[in-house]
Amino acid sequence: MLEECAVLVLFAFPAMADVSADRARALEHMVTQDCGSCHGLTLKGGLGRPLTREALANADPEGLTLIILDGIPGTAMPPWRPLLTEDEALWIANYLKGKD
Incomplete structure (x- = not known):
């Protein structure tokens, strides 16, 4: 039962990217x-679609x-693959999902 709950928790939350605080500030600026x-x-x-939380x-x-x-x-x-890692792109995606 405990293992099943752990699996559900893993799938319930999006993967968080491993990005340093300095890089996160640079990505936010980007x-x-x-x-x-x-x-x-x-x-x-x-020119591009809205990127708001909604x-x-x-x-x-x-x-x-x-x-x-x-x-x-x-x-x-x-x-942006030539300029970003997968973790950085995932960080941006999660940042946009949480942004107003």
């Missing part, structure tokens, strides 16, 4: 400046991570 250049400085939309309510962090890393072909969303 979201504001780089992501904000297309998604709006308040992330409420622009707009991402049904998106899972792992799916967002893949979009961040690989972009969306045929759109203005570029792949």
